[in-house]
Amino acid sequence: MGMSSRAAPRICVLKGGLSAEREVSLSSGQECAKALRVAGYEVIELDARGDVVQRLVEIAPDITFNALHGRFGEDGCIQGILEWLRLPYTHSGVLASSLAMDKERSKAAFVAAGLPVVPSLLAGKAQVMAAHVMDPPYVVKPNNEGSSVGVYLVHEAANGPPQLGKEMPEEVMVEAYAPGRELTTTVMGDRALGVTDILTDGWYDYDAKYKPGGSRHVLPADIPPEIEAACLDHALRAHRALGCRGVSRTDFRWDEARGIDGLILLEVNTQPGMTPTSLSPEQAAHCGLSFADFCRWMVEDASCDR
Secondary structure, three states: OOHHHOOOOOOEEEEEEOOOOHHHHHHHHHHHHHHHHOOOOOOEEEOOOOOOHHHHHOOOOOOOEOOOOOOOHHHHHHHHHHHHOOOOOOOOHHHHHHHHHHHHHHHHHHOOOOOOOOOOOEEEHHHHHOOOOOOOOEEEEOOOOOOOOOOOEEOOOOOOOOOOOOOOOOOOEEOOOOOOEEEEEEEOOOOOOOOOOEEEEOOOOHHHHHHOOOOEEEOOOOOOOOHHHHHHHHHHHHHHHOOOOOOOOOOEEEOHHOOOOOOOEEEOOOOOOOOOOOHHHHHHHHHOOHHHHHHHHHHHHOOOOO
């Protein structure tokens, strides 16, 4: 049955999934489903587990709304399944998703596009725990997991190398620590929406990101016009450098003591959080777009061959 034979397009919202960010994705998916129902769509929510292909075939949606975060949902895997099934979907395609999730390779693309990043290297977990592989301060993180899951900050005063937990993969990224304020910019299609300053009491970790009161968002960020302009420009260029589609969010650090030279691009998130308190929906709202309209825009933007 094509779209013409039904009153409202049937949307399947993919949520949950298999990654370390399952809980956040369940909440993103639930909120998006609610908003899409408000926008007038027929919505089916699907917790993406091992039988995801079979379930998608049974549901036969007109459009798939991807609300997954982390591995399998954000790294090109589910996108490949949706291409194979020829089900139009939201957000970035196979290559851009895969590239953005691999921090080392996405950084190479940013460097090629003339965007500012900090030095980093890939190293074995044992090697990183045996001795400093870089002068502190530095950060150790998985090369291809999403949100700040397993991020170790090694301070200048550190006695020795970090002892990494079992959640960390065998190969990790070690990156020079970029001090300063945490800024973020959402790109929606060909438009950068704004700059938010994320204020936290300490390290901007998983809890600060997703627990109420864990961080404060200042929007628009209280920053000089040239820094704001640079964030908007860099986010759009990063989105294009990776070949992103739909909505993405680019995170920055800004060391205000160094002016424009202190602005560093950290990473691009191809599946930004989608709860009403999340950064991207907040920026859309600031531009006059309600949460339901923001979700509707993504659905209207959906396609195959992304």
